[in-house]
Amino acid sequence: LAVQLAGAMLRSHGVQATIHGSTASLPPDYYDRVICTEVIEHTTTPGNLLLDFARVLKPGGRLVVTTPIRLTEVPEDPNHVHEWFPGEFARLFETGIWRVIAHEQVVPAAAPEVYFWRPIIFARIPVFRLLCNLLSIGAGVNAMSWLRMRPRLFMMQIVIAEKGAR
Numbered sequence: 001l002a003v004q005l006a007g008a009m010l011r012s013h014g015v016q017a018t019i020h021g022s023t024a025s026l027p028p029d030y031y032d033r034v035i036c037t038e039v040i041e042h043t044t045t046p047g048n049l050l051l052d053f054a055r056v057l058k059p060g061g062r063l064v065v066t067t068p069i070r071l072t073e074v075p076e077d078p079n080h081v082h083e084w085f086p087g088e089f090a091r092l093f094e095t096g097i098w099r100v101i102a103h104e105q106v107v108p109a110a111a112p113e114v115y116f117w118r119p120i121i122f123a124r125i126p127v128f129r130l131l132c133n134l135l136s137i138g139a140g141v142n143a144m145s146w147l148r149m150r151p152r153l154f155m156m157q158i159v160i161a162e163k164g165a166r
Contacts, residue, residue: 023052031056037066041080046092054097059165063098066158069105086157098161105154 007019020026034053040046053063068075070083084092086105093100 023056026056028055029058032058032061033064034061035064037064038068040065041067041075041077041082044081046082047095050092050095050098054163057163059163061163062101063161063163064158065161066106066156069154069157071153071155084157089157089159093159093161097164099164100159100161102160103157105157107154107156 003019003021007017010017010019018031034057036049036053040049043049050063057063067089068077068080068083070085070088075081075083086103090100090103
């Protein structure tokens with residue numbers, strides 16, 4: 001159902017995409033892009049998943065993978081089989097198949113707390129969230145970029161990698 005809903009949402013925005021829950025039936029060397037968000041941490045064999053993505057991508061095709069950054073010895077989410085520190089996650093791509101274009105840490109750890117903060121004096125309205133959204137819509141700017149704070153702790157990481165020629 002989630003795959004069908006995601007496809008419908010993308011089509012409603014005019015995005016042409018093929019969405020699959022498995023790569024098994026997909027043709028080799030066919031796709032320009034593969035996007036895998038918040039999935040790899042749930043797999044028992046993440047290296048095999050990356051090999052599957054390499055199989056279906058054309059040479060020069062790009063892979064985008066997001067996953068939480070490991071913050072504790074045991075994953076906080078019991079559904080996560082793996083979580084990686086950034087260096088550990090980068091090593092998954094050192095197989096000779098991938099050329100890492102970018103590996104970034106995103107979503108400062110404090111951001112969700114601030115974004116969804118609901119002070120009692122404002123009747124539990126998410127004040128900072130509303131302010132950010134109003135500035136984004138009204139002024140066309142990212143209000144979060146105005147903060148002078150340079151976070152040191154992040155919750156998510158993203159890798160963009162390119163498949164090399166065989």
